[in-house]
Amino acid sequence: MHRLKKIFATDSYVVPLVAILLGFLVGAVVMLIGGYDPIAAYSALFKRVFGSPYDFGEAIREMTPLMFTGLAVAFAFRSGMFNIGADGQVLIGMTAATLVGIKLAGLPMFLLVPLAVIAAGLAGGLWAGIAGYLKAKRGINEVITTIMLNWIALYLSNYIVRNFLLLKGQNRSEDIPASLSMTFLNGVFDNARVHWGTAIAICAAIFFYVYLWKTKQGYEMRAVGLNPNAAEYAGMNVGRNVVKAMFISGAFAGLAGAGEVLGVFHYQSVFAASPGYGFNGIAVALLGLTHPLGVILAAILYGMLTYGAAGMSFGADVPPELIRIVIGSIIFFIAAQGIVRWVLKPFYLKRKKEKVS
Amino acid sequence: MSAAAPVVELKQITKRFPGIVANDSISLTLKKGEIHALLGENGAGKSTLMNIVFGLYQPDEGSIEIDGKPVIIDSPNKAIELGIGMVHQHFKLVEPFTVTENIVLGMEPKKGLKIDYKSAAEQVRKLSEQYGLQVDPNARIHDISVGMQQRVEIMKTLYRGADILIFDEPTAVLTPQEITELMAIMKRLVAEGKSIILITHKLKEIMQISDRVTIIRRGKVIDTVETSGTNPNELAEKMVGRGVTFKVDKQVPHVGDSVLKLTNVNSKSKDGVPVLNGLSFEVKAGEILGIAGVDGNGQSELIQAITGLRKIDSGSIKVSGQEIANLSPRKISELNVSHIPEDRHKHGLVLDFTVSENMVLETYYMSPYNQGGFLKMDVIDRHAEDLIKQFDVRTPSIETKARSLSGGNQQKAIIAREIDKNPILLIAAQPTRGLDVGAIEFVQKQLIAQRDQGKAVLLISFELDEIMNVSDRIAVIYEGQIVGEVFPQDTNDQELGLMMAGSLKRGGNAGA
Numbered sequence: 001m002h003r004l005k006k007i008f009a010t011d012s013y014v015v016p017l018v019a020i021l022l023g024f025l026v027g028a029v030v031m032l033i034g035g036y037d038p039i040a041a042y043s044a045l046f047k048r049v050f051g052s053p054y055d056f057g058e059a060i061r062e063m064t065p066l067m068f069t070g071l072a073v074a075f076a077f078r079s080g081m082f083n084i085g086a087d088g089q090v091l092i093g094m095t096a097a098t099l100v101g102i103k104l105a106g107l108p109m110f111l112l113v114p115l116a117v118i119a120a121g122l123a124g125g126l127w128a129g130i131a132g133y134l135k136a137k138r139g140i141n142e143v144i145t146t147i148m149l150n151w152i153a154l155y156l157s158n159y160i161v162r163n164f165l166l167l168k169g170q171n172r173s174e175d176i177p178a179s180l181s182m183t184f185l186n187g188v189f190d191n192a193r194v195h196w197g198t199a200i201a202i203c204a205a206i207f208f209y210v211y212l213w214k215t216k217q218g219y220e221m222r223a224v225g226l227n228p229n230a231a232e233y234a235g236m237n238v239g240r241n242v243v244k245a246m247f248i249s250g251a252f253a254g255l256a257g258a259g260e261v262l263g264v265f266h267y268q269s270v271f272a273a274s275p276g277y278g279f280n281g282i283a284v285a286l287l288g289l290t291h292p293l294g295v296i297l298a299a300i301l302y303g304m305l306t307y308g309a310a311g312m313s314f315g316a317d318v319p320p321e322l323i324r325i326v327i328g329s330i331i332f333f334i335a336a337q338g339i340v341r342w343v344l345k346p347f348y349l350k351r352k353k354e355k356v357s
Numbered sequence: 358m359s360a361a362a363p364v365v366e367l368k369q370i371t372k373r374f375p376g377i378v379a380n381d382s383i384s385l386t387l388k389k390g391e392i393h394a395l396l397g398e399n400g401a402g403k404s405t406l407m408n409i410v411f412g413l414y415q416p417d418e419g420s421i422e423i424d425g426k427p428v429i430i431d432s433p434n435k436a437i438e439l440g441i442g443m444v445h446q447h448f449k450l451v452e453p454f455t456v457t458e459n460i461v462l463g464m465e466p467k468k469g470l471k472i473d474y475k476s477a478a479e480q481v482r483k484l485s486e487q488y489g490l491q492v493d494p495n496a497r498i499h500d501i502s503v504g505m506q507q508r509v510e511i512m513k514t515l516y517r518g519a520d521i522l523i524f525d526e527p528t529a530v531l532t533p534q535e536i537t538e539l540m541a542i543m544k545r546l547v548a549e550g551k552s553i554i555l556i557t558h559k560l561k562e563i564m565q566i567s568d569r570v571t572i573i574r575r576g577k578v579i580d581t582v583e584t585s586g587t588n589p590n591e592l593a594e595k596m597v598g599r600g601v602t603f604k605v606d607k608q609v610p611h612v613g614d615s616v617l618k619l620t621n622v623n624s625k626s627k628d629g630v631p632v633l634n635g636l637s638f639e640v641k642a643g644e645i646l647g648i649a650g651v652d653g654n655g656q657s658e659l660i661q662a663i664t665g666l667r668k669i670d671s672g673s674i675k676v677s678g679q680e681i682a683n684l685s686p687r688k689i690s691e692l693n694v695s696h697i698p699e700d701r702h703k704h705g706l707v708l709d710f711t712v713s714e715n716m717v718l719e720t721y722y723m724s725p726y727n728q729g730g731f732l733k734m735d736v737i738d739r740h741a742e743d744l745i746k747q748f749d750v751r752t753p754s755i756e757t758k759a760r761s762l763s764g765g766n767q768q769k770a771i772i773a774r775e776i777d778k779n780p781i782l783l784i785a786a787q788p789t790r791g792l793d794v795g796a797i798e799f800v801q802k803q804l805i806a807q808r809d810q811g812k813a814v815l816l817i818s819f820e821l822d823e824i825m826n827v828s829d830r831i832a833v834i835y836e837g838q839i840v841g842e843v844f845p846q847d848t849n850d851q852e853l854g855l856m857m858a859g860s861l862k863r864g865g866n867a868g869a
Contacts, residue, residue, distance in 0.1 A: 214734075216727045223718070226709045233666065233696070233704040234718040235687030 016289065018340050020301070023330030030325050031318060040316040045323070048311020049304050057185070057192025061264060063303030065090065067201035068256030069281025070299050071208055072249045074290040076128075076142075078212060079245030080225030085131060085146025086253040087278025088153030089124040091271070093254025094261045095157040096123035098268040101178035101261070102165055112178045117200070117258045124254015125247040127153060132246025136239030142246070150274060158270045165268065173268040180263035197259025201299075204252055205292040211248075221245050253278065280306075283331050302327065362425030364389050364521055364552045365410070365441075370419035372405055379405040381576040382419070387521065392543060392553045394567035394584070396560075396596055398765075398793030402576040403556050407523055410554075411443050412436040423521075442514025446526040448506050452499040456492055456509050457481045460516050484515050489545050503652065504535035511542070522546065523554045528562060529790075532651045533821060533854040540566050558596070558793050560589040561822070572596050597795045605826045607805050612829075613642030615678075616782050616813035617663070622672035622682075624662055632658040633669065634837035640782070645804060645814040647828025647845075649821065651857050655837035656817050657699060660786050663815075664696050665689040676782060690719055695780035697771055699787045699817070701764075705771045708760035712752050713741035715759050716774050748773035749799075765796035772803055783807050786817045801827050821850055835859045 028038035049059045069086040076083035083089075097120040104112055131145040165173035180195040212218035223231040224241040232238050256277055261268050284302050288294030309323035333340055365387040372380040379402045387393050397403045408414045410421065412430040420427050423439050430436050436443075450459050457478045465472040466480070481494040490508045498506060507527065514522055524543070528536045543553060543566060555567060563570055564584060571581040572595045579595050617640040624633040632655050640646040650656055661667035663674060665686040674682040681689050690696075698704035706715050717726050717737050725736050741755040750769045752762055759767060768788065775783065785804055789797040804827060808814050818824050824831055825845050833841040833856040841856040841863040855861040 214732060215730050216722050216732055217730065219714070219721050219732055223707050223710065227703070227707045229703045230705065230707050230718065233664070233686060233698060235685065235690050 014344065015337050015340050016287065016294070016298075016334055018344060019333035019337075020330050022333045022340065022343070023326050023328075026329040027322060027326035031322060034322075036318045036322075037316060041312045041318040041322070044311045044315025044318075045305070045308035047315060049308040051311075052190065053188060054190035054192045055307070057189030057194045059304055059307040060198055061193050061195070062307040063299045064195070064198045064201055064259050064263075065256040065277045066280055066284050066299035066302050067198070067296055068204065068252050068259070069277045070284030070288055070295040070302075071201070071204055071292060072128075072252035072256075072278075073281045073285035074288060074292070074295050075208055075212075075252060076245060076249040077285060077290045078225050079221045079241065079249075080228065081132075081135070081142050081242065081245060081249075083128060083131075083146055083246065083249050083253075084143055084282065085128060085149045085153075085278065086249075086256075086281045087274050087276065088146070088150035089127050089250040089253035090257040090260075090275070090277045091153045091157045092127040093120035093124035093257030094268055095160050095257070096120045096254065097178075097258040098165060098173055098176055098261050099160065101176035102174055105177045109178070113180065113262070116176075116178045116262060117180070117255065120254045120258035121251040122254070124257065125249075125251035128250020128253070129243055129247040132243035135246075136242040150278070154271060154274055157268075161268050161270050167267070171270045175267050176261060178262055179266060180259060181266075193264045195259060195263025197255070197263045200255055200259070202296065204255065205296050208252075208292040217244070253281070283327065286331055287334060289334075363387055363422075364424060365554075366422040366425075367406070367410070368420045368422065370406065370409060370416045370421070372402075372409060372414060372416050378576050380409070380416070383573065383576070383578050385571050385578070385581070387552050387554060388568075389552055390547050390550060391568040392547055392555055392566055394555045394557060394563040394570045395573070396558060396563060396570055396592060397573040398558070398596060398795060401573045401596075401793075403573060404525075406573070407443070407525065407554070407556060410436065410523065411441060437517050437519070440518055440520040441523065442517060442519025442521065443523045444507065444510045444514060444525065444527060446529060448510055450498045450506060450509060452497075454498060455494070456496050456498065456501070456512075457494045459498060459509055460513050462513075464517065480516070481512065484512055488512075488515065488542065488549060490542060502535075503530050504532070504538065507531070507539070508542070511546075520550070521552050521554070523556070525556045526558075526791075527555070528557070528559060530652055530819070532857055533850055534858065536562070560592050560794075563592065564589060574598055593794050596793070599795075605801055605805065607827075608809065610645075610808060610829045611643045611811070613811060615639050616642050616676065617815060618673075618675045619663075620673045620675075622662060622669050622674060624658060624667060624669045626658075632837050633662060633672075636672070636834075636838055638832050638839050638842070640813040640815050642781070642813050643808055643811045644829040645808045645816055645827055647824040647831045648815065648817045648834050649824045649831055649853055649857060650819070650834035652819055654834050654857075656786070656834060658837070659834070660696070660699065660784060660817060663689075663784060664694070687719075690778075693778065693781045695775035695778050695783045697768075697775050697783070697785040697788050699790070701767055701771055706759045706767060709758055711756050712745070712750070712759055712762070712770060713738050713755040715770060716741040716744055716777075718774065720778070744770075744773040744777055748776075765792050765799075768792060768796065768800065772800060776803065776807060780807075780812060782813045782815065784815045784817075787819065788816070789818070789820065789823060797823075821853060824853075825850070833857055 031038040031041055048055055050056060069090060072086045073083050097116045100116040100119040104115065127149065131142045131149060134140040134145050135142045161173050167174045180197055182194045182196060185194050212222060220236050221241050224236060224238050228238050280302065284298045285295055287302065288298035305323050305327055309320035312318040313320045363386040367383060367385045370380050370383045383406060395403050405414065409416050412432045412435050415431065421430060428439060430439065457474060460481050461477045466477050467473060478494040485492045490512060492505060492508050492512065527539060531539060547553060557563060567584045569581060569583055570592060572579045572592065574596060620637050622633050622636045623631065626632045636659065648656060658667055662669050665684050669682050673680060676692050676694060679692065681692065702708060717740065720726060721732065726733055738755055745752060745755065748769050750773060751766050788800050792800065804814055804816065816828060828845055831843050831845055832839045833853060835857060836859065840859065843863060856863065
């Protein structure tokens, strides 16, 4: 209880909250300028998300990959790196899950599904590990290598699907027998595509927290992230930590891929372009202040906004793209904390005066 | 200009930051043509005050007058316009540019669209002659000495028309000879009608050069005195708030067996330039060996080689007879070698870790802090509590980030951590850099206490006074070589200065 109080006594939660409000406000102003009714738009948005069990379930589906990629970016960030390649790692994870899910279909389900999920995490991790290795051994900036690896991942996945997994006559893989769907919830959510990936994502967030703040290896990783010079001086192996951190980050992203193919689509498409999970993950990580709990909450918000945006166009005739302005502004206000603190200044002054008197 | 009005008058300046009053109603007058020293411990509020004068901060209360007229200085540009110039402790120069290019940067004389370097160089040469600075306008910054670079900084302010010069810890990086030259330059500047504020905590320099001293402690002016009417002891007492002994008390050393022995160590930089050049020396148990030298003569590389952060090409480094050359930092640390690093922010601490986390930076993986891969936070916290008490580290709590501690307390935290490892060899690189008199006394006493317990102590310092006072034996390093080994009682500043400049050899490798 005391701990909880401490969390809410600091202003670390105030800034994001105010940033979110300001973001909605900016969106409203833009709508007004465009001649739309912001109140109708926002209520349509929330109606869409909470209006029916099906939509609510689908909103959860929308949030799940964002949780994973948000965690992936946040984890790398805590270890001093910027993983822009979560997108490629998602694709590689997807492909690994599809490959295992289809090619090992003879195995019993209780073996096949975990194997496919593990393969996805492993493959995503190894893919990100390439960037980690190049940074540790050759000093190449991970921003560059992860971006480059995104393209390689896109074409490599498409190649694998086309050549080994293709459903004849279609631009997608065969159906995957392995499934992460929570079919027992079909009644509750009206057949919305909810799946176990969401639960795995929550577990990943818990792992993130425990590993980074409670274990020896996490301590090392944070030290390397915050000050590699001091870490090296204290006898830590900086290079090994860089590779390990990238591996874990990539594994999170890879699991997002497993959730999508095993839980949502049950096949893998040949992608014309990058699906963009990883880039949204950067936004989610920033929004969540790179803390696992924050990332989960940010993914929920982000997923709700993206999913609800469709409701805006149906319910209030507002173009759904406007929600991008809201999201963009929220991130802007979080990044530019100075502005938020400036907005809050009168409140703080008042509080201080009250304390004095 | 009326003769009576002071050049700068600060009236009742108050500046508050959340939680502290950095400047509490500070008043200070700078008379025309005087050198006014500003003396105070770290965190006393000197920098805040000077940042207010230079327009980086706005005072919450109080006013500033220049030449008797009230002014509002809301940016450094405004400060420059008012004739205020600052010579920073860390130079702000573009290394590959020439002296002239650096000086005119931002205020280049133009000829049409082109920069008129010829007339710029001419102007620089004139300034240099007027103040006896002897700077070559066409030399590149990376080719000239640190002392020369500082003169370029001085000329930058003069070129911008400064009449009031603020020197922030100007002697921290200079050799004794360069310090003497700087003093002459400051005298010349004053003679030419400039006025100087000198920020420093070196009492010797204040006594030598300043006309008046203002001492501040915890944001308040304690006193302003005429230098001629005071002495170092009185100043130190006013600055720290209690009596300070300058003479380091120590007994005769009981020297034991060899602990650290370097023989003919060679190492090259990335560009293939030799940085350690057949370096040899030895430190025995129960003695403090001081390495004297000018910054950049291989001291950093020497420490890196001993602590495992740098590979050596040839030679041998032995700790208690065991070869440690090219071992990993962790292996060396496990042989009971402790190291107080030269740059505490870069190497000594993870600034965004808590004090508690920083206290186990090298031991976190060992029992009892680590059990089965999980850190025992309660044990780590208790350990930190103990060290904080034992070494009097002033911190609001062990959960405070190391970043928010003052420099002296950060250093105390590092020393606590390193001494707690109960080392056989303690390497202290610039352990008192940037610390105030009180903290310096603490650090030096700790080093001597370690030596009295029979540990070998290797002290690397650019401060000659420290080397002379603390060491039992002195080795002088010059261009990656030991060029002299002397006992402090048989030598003096001049002789050491000459050795540090490479123009005298004594003892040295031959004798070792």
